[in-house]
Amino acid sequence: MTPQGHTLPEAPIASRRLARAGNQLPTSVRVKRLAEGAVRHLILLVIAVFAIGPLLWAISSAFKSDSEIMTGLNIIPAHPTLQHFRVVLEQSQFVTWFKNSLLVAGGTTLLAIAIGSLGGYAMSRWRFRGHALYGNSLLVVQMFPGVMLAIPLYLLLTKYHLIDTLWALLVTYLTFALAFSVWMLKGYFDGIPKEMEEAALIDGAGRLRILWSIILPLARPGIVSVAVFAFLLAWNEFFFAYVFIASNHNFTLSLGMYSFIEQFSTQWGNIMAAGTLATLPVLVFFFLLQRALTRGMMAGATKG
Amino acid sequence: MQDVVRVRRHPTARRQDTGKPSHWRKNAMAYSLILPSLVFLFAIVFYPLATGLAEGFRYHSRVQPWLTRFNGLDNYVQALHDHDVWLALRTSLIMTVGIVGLSYLLGLVSGLLLNHKFRMRGLYRALILVPWVVPPVVSYISWQWMLNDQSGLIDVLLVKLHLVDSPVLFLSNPRLAMASIIVVGVWSRFPFMMITVLAALSSIPDDLNESAALDGANRWQTFRYITMPLILPVTVVATLLQAIWTFNDFGLPFVLTGGGPANSTTPLILLAYKEAFQRFNIGYGTSLAIISMVLMLLLGAIYLRLQKKQGVYQ
Numbered sequence A: 001m002t003p004q005g006h007t008l009p010e011a012p013i014a015s016r017r018l019a020r021a022g023n024q025l026p027t028s029v030r031v032k033r034l035a036e037g038a039v040r041h042l043i044l045l046v047i048a049v050f051a052i053g054p055l056l057w058a059i060s061s062a063f064k065s066d067s068e069i070m071t072g073l074n075i076i077p078a079h080p081t082l083q084h085f086r087v088v089l090e091q092s093q094f095v096t097w098f099k100n101s102l103l104v105a106g107g108t109t110l111l112a113i114a115i116g117s118l119g120g121y122a123m124s125r126w127r128f129r130g131h132a133l134y135g136n137s138l139l140v141v142q143m144f145p146g147v148m149l150a151i152p153l154y155l156l157l158t159k160y161h162l163i164d165t166l167w168a169l170l171v172t173y174l175t176f177a178l179a180f181s182v183w184m185l186k187g188y189f190d191g192i193p194k195e196m197e198e199a200a201l202i203d204g205a206g207r208l209r210i211l212w213s214i215i216l217p218l219a220r221p222g223i224v225s226v227a228v229f230a231f232l233l234a235w236n237e238f239f240f241a242y243v244f245i246a247s248n249h250n251f252t253l254s255l256g257m258y259s260f261i262e263q264f265s266t267q268w269g270n271i272m273a274a275g276t277l278a279t280l281p282v283l284v285f286f287f288l289l290q291r292a293l294t295r296g297m298m299a300g301a302t303k304g
Numbered sequence B: 001m002q003d004v005v006r007v008r009r010h011p012t013a014r015r016q017d018t019g020k021p022s023h024w025r026k027n028a029m030a031y032s033l034i035l036p037s038l039v040f041l042f043a044i045v046f047y048p049l050a051t052g053l054a055e056g057f058r059y060h061s062r063v064q065p066w067l068t069r070f071n072g073l074d075n076y077v078q079a080l081h082d083h084d085v086w087l088a089l090r091t092s093l094i095m096t097v098g099i100v101g102l103s104y105l106l107g108l109v110s111g112l113l114l115n116h117k118f119r120m121r122g123l124y125r126a127l128i129l130v131p132w133v134v135p136p137v138v139s140y141i142s143w144q145w146m147l148n149d150q151s152g153l154i155d156v157l158l159v160k161l162h163l164v165d166s167p168v169l170f171l172s173n174p175r176l177a178m179a180s181i182i183v184v185g186v187w188s189r190f191p192f193m194m195i196t197v198l199a200a201l202s203s204i205p206d207d208l209n210e211s212a213a214l215d216g217a218n219r220w221q222t223f224r225y226i227t228m229p230l231i232l233p234v235t236v237v238a239t240l241l242q243a244i245w246t247f248n249d250f251g252l253p254f255v256l257t258g259g260g261p262a263n264s265t266t267p268l269i270l271l272a273y274k275e276a277f278q279r280f281n282i283g284y285g286t287s288l289a290i291i292s293m294v295l296m297l298l299l300g301a302i303y304l305r306l307q308k309k310q311g312v313y314q
Helices: A013-024 A027-062 A066-071 A083-091 A094-125 A131-143 A146-159 A166-190 A195-202 A207-218 A220-236 A239-244 A253-263 A268-288 A290-303 B002-009 B022-026 B028-055 B074-080 B083-114 B121-133 B136-147 B153-160 B174-202 B206-214 B219-247 B251-256 B268-278 B282-313
Strands: none
Touching (some): A027 A268, A027 B083, A027 B121, A027 B136, A027 B174, A094 A207, A094 A220, A094 A268, A131 B219, A146 B028, A166 A239, A166 B028, A195 A207, A207 A220, A268 A290, A268 B121, B074 B282, B083 B219, B083 B268, B083 B282, B121 B174, B136 B153, B136 B174, B136 B251, B174 B251, B219 B282
16 A cells, blocks of 8 residues: 555664663763764754745845845845835736736646546556556656747647647646656555455446546545646746747746846846745645655655 | 456566457557547647657748758758857756756755654755745746845855955856856755655665664765665666756756856757747757757666666566
8 A cells, every 4th residue: 555655764773772772871972962963953954044045035035125125134124014015916917927827737737637647547557558658658758858849839839829828838737747647646546456446346336436436535645746746837837938928918927027027127126025926825835735745756756 | 357457466477468359448448548648748749749850850940931941961960060059068068967966965965864853854854845846937036136246145245244355246257157057956956856865765674774783884884885875776767857857947047147148058958949939040949959859868768767677676
């Protein structure tokens, strides 16, 4: 049941030995352990600051006045202001972009789960001819440079009047999310014993019915990982959006952010306020699902 | 179902009855299940890819569309003699090796440090993962601002601390621009490497380390002869994937430096984009993208082979 239930790393031998030995350890060893712990915290602290520093700085600048932004080095704004947020929300189409991003990311997520679970189920339960070909073509998609696909795809989408619409982004993101979705869900389905299905089959239930009411509920952690992955992919993508979308009212947040560099040039407060608003949903999403996500990433990482 | 059960029990056994005509009927359900994803795969990737490949062997400029014609390998001959292409290839290599190598190193250090149970482990892990979720455009713009020489945080700090007399031109000096791109690339990619390392570490049985300790191995020896050999095969796949993504990464150089100053941070993929979309040389631009793709497919072939090998051991 748990090929992908990679439990988080176990306590390593050193700390367990410490626990076992308790206070009987000689003082010198205890001091050494203590020093080791301190060094570990110190290094991790430096890495963590490197990781979140830029984001913290951006968020803090969003709340600073223009004069403070240019000179202040403090992370907590001296005179917090919502001025920049007001400018962003009132003088740009930020709200529209936000809605567009939500639509595209939400649609990509739902379809990636729906279509991906069908493909994953087929890969998990049948050894059909072309099994490996299908799986490998999904993976190989990751290797094609976007620039290569963008030109012909642009022409194709123009032909079907999908260019400069959110549909163009939805179908593109969906296709790129499918590789992860199919493989991830296949892995989860593999871990679900077949006996339950067999019983249902004998009772006359159809395959889709079984997938929906037996398999999917059991694969919930996998679905969460796929959802997070697909949502992030669609929410964060920039290149295809930049090539496909021209109208301001069809921008996604990434595009809107990029256009801010021109619109507000060096008004960093405004840009950072927009960035904060664009990051907030994924950050909330991330911290809510952090555990499931980490597990999913770890399972995915070891599987490739 | 019978069939499925048998195959599942012997995953390595080859099918005996592949020649029977009933194969298609028996697997009709499977084929209809993969149909929706196949439709998208073909419409969005394989069909455009095929037409795109044809572009790479054409003279096609949007400025003179009437001159469009098949020109064989001319684009590639031109690329061979194009100084910009060689420069871009060099840039791609430096960026990819620098970013992937350093993020592996940093991911390894973070992963090893976090592979112990201690208070705040979850907090550290969550914080370190943050760069992975922030929209790349937002983080690149934030970095651009921090590295900027007018009011950027880093220069303001350096000057205030009297480490430098005048602001350092991080983004307008070719070498520093390249270094900046690598730092930002490492920042955005090392969290993924850390998770990969953690996943690999979690698959090492504890008794291995224990017996090594009993045998008198010190920590470095345990790491060198037990930990590293065991996590290397698992992480190598993720590393290759990272290399492919980094090589194809358009957003980082485009947003952070725009490829400048003077093309010094323009990797091959950005050059292909500029040729096709800014200079309207669709044919030539595509041929550069094809070169980049062929290089990545070589890496990809290694990736698939490694994955297959890993599958055997799992």
